Amino acid sequence: MPNIKGYVSFVLHAHLPFIHHPENETYLEERWLYEAISETYIPLLTNFKKLEEEKVDFRITMSITPPLLNMLDNKLLKKRYIKYLNAHIELAKKEIERTKDNKKENELAHYYFNRYSNDLHLFKDVYNCNLINQFKYFQDIGKLEIITCGATHGYFPILYINEKTIRAQIAVGVQTYEKYFGRKPRGIWLPECGYVPEADKYLKEFGIEYIITESHGILYADPTPIYGTFAPIVSPEGVIAFGRDIESSRQVWSSINGYPGDFNYREFYRDIGYDAPYEYIKPYIASNGARVDTGIKYYRITGKNCEKDYYNPTWAMDSIEKQAGHFFDSRVNQINHLSPLTDNPPIILCPYDAELYGHWWYEGPDWIYILFKKIYYDKCNFKLITPSEYIDKYPSMQVCTPCRSSWGANGYSEVWLNFTNDYAHKHLHVAGDEMVELANKFYNETDNIKIRALNQCARELLLAQSSDWLFIITNGTMVDYAKKRIKDHIGRFNKLYNSLMQNTIDKHFIDFLKDLEEKDCIFPEIDYKIYA
Amino acid sequence: MPKKTKEKVEKVKEKSTTKPNKAKIASTKTAKKVATTKKVAAKKSVVKKENTKKESAKVTKKSEKVTKTPTKVASKKATSKNTKLTTTVAKTKKASTKKTTRKTTRKPASKKLVVASEYYDLPNSYEQTIVKILAQTPTILFVYWEISSKKANALKEKYGENFFEQTSPYLLVINKDKNYQFEVEINDYANSWYLHIPDSNCNYEVILMRKNKNSQVIAENSIAIMSSNDLETPNDHILFEKLGKTVFFKNVKNGTLTEKNIANFAFINNIGRIYNIYNLYKEIYKNELNGDELGVKLSSSQFSSTFK
Secondary structure, three states: OOOOOEEEEEEEEEOOOOOOOOOOOOOHHHHHHHHHHHHHHHHHHHHHHHHHHOOOOOOEEEEEOHHHHHHHOOHHHHHHHHHHHHHHHHHHHHHHHHOOOOHHHHHHHHHHHHHHHHHHHHHHHHOOOOHHHHHHHHHHOOOEEEEEEOOOOEOHHHHOOOHHHHHHHHHHHHHHHHHHHOOOOOEEEOHHHOEOHHHHHHHHHOOOOEEEEOHHHHHOOEOOOOOHHHOOEEOOOOOEEEEOOHHHHHHHHOOOOOHHHOOOOEOOOOOHHHHOOHHHHHHHOOOOOOOOOOOOOOEEOOOOOOOOOEOOHHHHHHHHHHHHHHHHHHHHHHHHHHHHHOOOOOEEEEEEEHHHEOOOEOOHHHHHHHHHHHHHHOOOOEEEOOHHHHHHHOOEEEEOEOOOEOOOHHHOOOOOOOOOOOHHHHHHHHHHHHHHHHHHHOOOOOOHHHHHHHHHHHHHHHHHOEHHHHHHHHHOOOHHHHHHHHHHHHHHHHHHHHHHHHOOOOHHHHHHHHHHHHHOOOOOOOOHHHHO | OHHHHHHHHHHHHHHHOOHHHHHHHHHHHHHHHHHHHHHHHHHHHHHHHHHHHHHHHHHHHOOOOOOOOHHHHHHHHHHHHHHHHHHHHHHHHHOOOHHHHHHHHHOOOOOOOHHHHOOOOOOOOOOOOEEEEEEEEOOEEEEEEEOOHHHHHHHHHHHOOOHHHHEEEEEEEEEOOOOEEEEEEOOOOOOEEEEEOOOOOOEEEEEEEEEEOOOOOOOOOEEEEEEOOOEEOOOOOOOHHHOOOEEEEEEOOOOOEEEEEOOOHHHHHHHHHHHHHHHHHHHHOOOOOEOOOOOOEOOHHHOHHHOO
């Protein structure tokens, strides 16, 4: 039995904003979900299953956000995902024909055909179109700890000036978790790791034990945590905070020499959506004819500013093993260095965006599989652990107030509050105040239509608050879409608010309400009184 | 009936803006504060210069978009917002702004389904008098404000029809922990501003004020319009100086609190070695880490953009 001197805790944050357009199938943004299912969620589940079958004891934590849970549970989106897969299988079949004179491309075309066919088989026949239950299974057997998140990923350091709005974000996040996983969450991923001490009392109110913060959320805490990020701290309100480890984060995240940049790995930016003849690829790209990614990519990163070579899965596997070994050795050394300095065995917390694994870093889920196997079989000085297990083992921790912080660029609120998106905050704040006003005014409402309208107000407000829209505007990618989403949800909220306040409930209003309930159908069980 | 309803709504709106009373308090408060403003003004100019330097250095590191000093950008933004305002006024009258929706809902119902023609613009005004501050970084505040027409009329009634022409707007920034304040001139075209503040990890309040340009018409030197929410700005450094001889540990399972003496050599040595690791990271990863004193932050959001 090896001598365990420390622990490593992997946390993957799985999140996508709520995108659901029953009115129209042409929204490219809806594809984010399908790509994430095929490239991240199914590969992760497949690797978890392999580890289980090989009797490898592993631990991993995932936050699966409420909007993602709602989308994974949505009938229409499930149907459209199957359609997406069928289109990809059809395209891969055509690719087998088109590339028959190029051996390397042809092998890859076969690879994609098999991969998408397998996804379809897994999704329909094995998972019964229910990915949530698959994740739940791994939680129930004790390998995976699932934590919750703010209802719609609203960014607390900006919303908290009306505290009831962050209370609602937490409450609905916890309720959604309970609905799908049949128990209360012990931890929460604060949206964008955005921490404000004002949220602690609400986290406690809804039974949250721990949060994840960016490194300086711990390092700049008051008083200074004597063990740095290598031990959790507890706030005066009783919320436990784990901080991101810098070294292990850099090894994966770094855009300069992080693992995903290995030359043998699949090149993200070369896709047949851009490379294939236009007329041929047209049925599989955007409905307006714009070339977009299809997910079929034939090249590896190869090098910087050079001609791209074909992707070779065997070579990629070599790099996976090499890098898993490097990560493993780095943690062994890190823990050897740290363990004499801390009272309890140190914890190295490694949080990442789940979608980095598979979507961006195509080989990421396989890297996790190889790494976890290595940790289990190679006798080493550390074990994998979840934050909850660590708390149970080592419940004594320093009392400190974490620092207000986020994991966005430069560590505070610049990503979600800058010259490009600052216009939105006033509207979000006013709508938040008005929602509280509605909840108090109509607290004892008995009219069913009004209750439905009030609940829809809560949904529209929550959807408007999603940090994704602000992020996208800053990032300059799908700006029009993000701006429209803010306008639509605020506009819909205002319209409902006015009708309720003026008591102008007529047939038109009911039609309007029905339409919104169908489009913005997130959180079907929401209760607006949460804002009172 | 509709009229009454409208009045009711207006009343509710007024109720929801609880700040006017606070503004009154603020105006009495500021009578004292204004006396110290001269001193602060001297301080302020130093602060401003320092900040501008800091900012220009920082800015090149940060996003490419933020390439100007906040004051400049704010005023630029203000003018662009203003032009936007004039162009959108006509639009929003037709579209469903707060006020107009109220009106349109009172119109006789058209046969066309509302859902078919769903289009929204963000309201220009909520008819509220508010000042809100947010922390963009530990040393930059974002402030936005709005003065309702009711409040504007009340000011005109009290100080004369030309109140807004006879006075100029400014923001009074108050650091409540370190007990100082300074003024930042703004203009009537702006409705938001980025403010540099000298100290992180402090409580701030901002008061929207107007300065008298003509003492023969208005007696008071300055008039408070509305004060903001209180805001604590984030900390941006390791608080070694606040670390005493003991720290407290809590057992989260049974609630027991124990005091740990960290003044002995072994402890200090260990803390030093742990925090030296971060300095080492800073050295190794200097090309990838940027930001504040320690530079420990890796911007994850570069990658979370894979879909977005």
